[in-house]
Amino acid sequence: METVKVQTIGKEIIKPSKPSSNDLPTLQLSIMDQLIPQVYAVAFLFYTKDDLISQEQTSQTLKTSLSETLTKFHPFAGRVNGVTIDSTDKGAVFVDSSVDDCLLSDFLRSPDTKSLQQLLPFDAAEPIPTWPLLLMQCGGMAIGICMSHKLGDAVSISNFIQAWAATARGDGDTVVSPEFGSTKIYPPASGAIQVPGEDQLGKRTSITKRFVFVASKIEELRNKVASDAVPRPTRVQSLTSLIWKCVVASSTDTTREKALYQANNLRPKIPAVLSENLIGNPLFSTLTLNGKDNLETVQIVKELKKRSEEACFGWGSPVWVTGNVSPILDNVTVLVDSKDGQGVEAWVTLAEEEMLLFEQNTELLAFAFPNPSVLI
CATH class of the missing domain: 3.30.559.10 (Chloramphenicol acetyltransferase-like domain)
Structure with missing residues (x-):
C-alpha cells in the first residue's frame, strides 16, 4: 500500500495534573543509560475505531489521563539535560492528527516502516528533542508513543502504557508507583564520557x-x-x-x-x-x-510486550501492538x-x-x- 499521509491537527504540552514537590530530586542517569544511543523507544497501538466515540472524545480522554499519570511518572514531564533528567513539570508533547481515506484493515494488510514512521510525533530526520516523552493519537485508531531510550527500555514504556490506560479507564488507584533508580546497580553517568556514533543517527x-x-x-x-x-x-x-x-x-x-x-x-x-x-x-x-x-x-x-488487553483505554483492547526505536x-x-x-x-x-x-x-x-x- 502507499505510505500513509498523516495530517497534524494540533500539538499541546500536557503537564502533570498536580505539580511535583519542590524537593523532588533531579533524576541521575546511570552509565548504562548513557551508553544507550540517543534514540526513542517506540510503541504503536492500533484500535478498531468506535463510531460512538468521536476523535475529540478520544483525544480528551487521553490528555486528561496522561496528565494524571504524569504525577507518578514525573521525569517523563521533565527535560533531558546531559546526564540527568530535570523534573521540571514542563510536560509531555501530545499531537492530534488524522489520516484521510485509510481504513485500519487496509493499513494492517501490509504495514511498513515508512507508514509507521508517519505516526510518530516528530520528524525522525530531525535532531532528537530533549523531551523524554512524545505522543500522537491518530484518528482514534492509533497511538504512537516515543520515550527517550536513555530514560527506559521496553519494559519501562510498557509499564507506562499500562498505567496510562488504567488511569483512562478510571482504575488509576490500582496503578503501582514506578521506581526510578538505575544508579542502584550501575555507576552514575559522567558528562566526560562521549558515546561514539551518535552524530550519525538518522543519516x-x-x-x-x-x-x-x-x-x-x-x-x-x-x-x-x-x-x-x-x-x-x-x-x-x-x-x-x-x-x-x-x-x-x-x-x-x-x-x-x-x-x-x-x-x-x-x-x-x-x-x-x-x-x-x-x-x-x-x-x-x-x-x-x-x-x-x-x-x-x-x-x-x-x-x-505485556498482554495487549492491559492497554485498554476504555474503547477496547488494541488489535495490534508493535514497537521499534527511532x-x-x-x-x-x-x-x-x-x-x-x-x-x-x-x-x-x-x-x-x-x-x-x-x-x-x-x-x-x-x-x-x-x-x-x-x-x-
Whole structure:
C-alpha cells in the first residue's frame, strides 16, 4: 500500500495534573543509560475505531489521563539535560492528527516502516528533542508513543502504557508507583564520557522490514537447531540463530568479521533487587566475537510486550501492538511478540543492498513470512 499521509491537527504540552514537590530530586542517569544511543523507544497501538466515540472524545480522554499519570511518572514531564533528567513539570508533547481515506484493515494488510514512521510525533530526520516523552493519537485508531531510550527500555514504556490506560479507564488507584533508580546497580553517568556514533543517527541508507514467525514454524526451527549442548533452545535462541546466520550470509562487507550483540532484561534475573516497576535500562548483554579486531556489530534486541488487553483505554483492547526505536539504528533486529502471543515479529534493519539478499534467503523463507497481514 502507499505510505500513509498523516495530517497534524494540533500539538499541546500536557503537564502533570498536580505539580511535583519542590524537593523532588533531579533524576541521575546511570552509565548504562548513557551508553544507550540517543534514540526513542517506540510503541504503536492500533484500535478498531468506535463510531460512538468521536476523535475529540478520544483525544480528551487521553490528555486528561496522561496528565494524571504524569504525577507518578514525573521525569517523563521533565527535560533531558546531559546526564540527568530535570523534573521540571514542563510536560509531555501530545499531537492530534488524522489520516484521510485509510481504513485500519487496509493499513494492517501490509504495514511498513515508512507508514509507521508517519505516526510518530516528530520528524525522525530531525535532531532528537530533549523531551523524554512524545505522543500522537491518530484518528482514534492509533497511538504512537516515543520515550527517550536513555530514560527506559521496553519494559519501562510498557509499564507506562499500562498505567496510562488504567488511569483512562478510571482504575488509576490500582496503578503501582514506578521506581526510578538505575544508579542502584550501575555507576552514575559522567558528562566526560562521549558515546561514539551518535552524530550519525538518522543519516542511514538502511531499510527496515518485518518478518513474522508463526508458532508452528518456531517449533520446527527449535527442533532443527537443537543440539547436545542446547537440547531445547528457547524461541529467542532459535530465532537469533537463524536471523544471525542469514544476516552474515547477506553481508556485502568481506573485510570485517561479524559480532553479535544481544541485550537482555536484568529484572527477572535478580527480582530481590530489581522490581518489575523499575524505570530505566537494567540490561545485561552478551557479545559473540570471533577473535578478530576489525568487527561489524549486529544487534538483536528482544522487546518485552505485556498482554495487549492491559492497554485498554476504555474503547477496547488494541488489535495490534508493535514497537521499534527511532531513528532506526543500523544492523539491528527487534523481536516483538505477535498478536496471538505465540508467534514473533522480527523487524530487521540492514543496508539496502544487504536487505535484498536477506529477504531472498531460502533458509529464512522456510520459517518466516515477509510482512503478512495483521489479522484483526
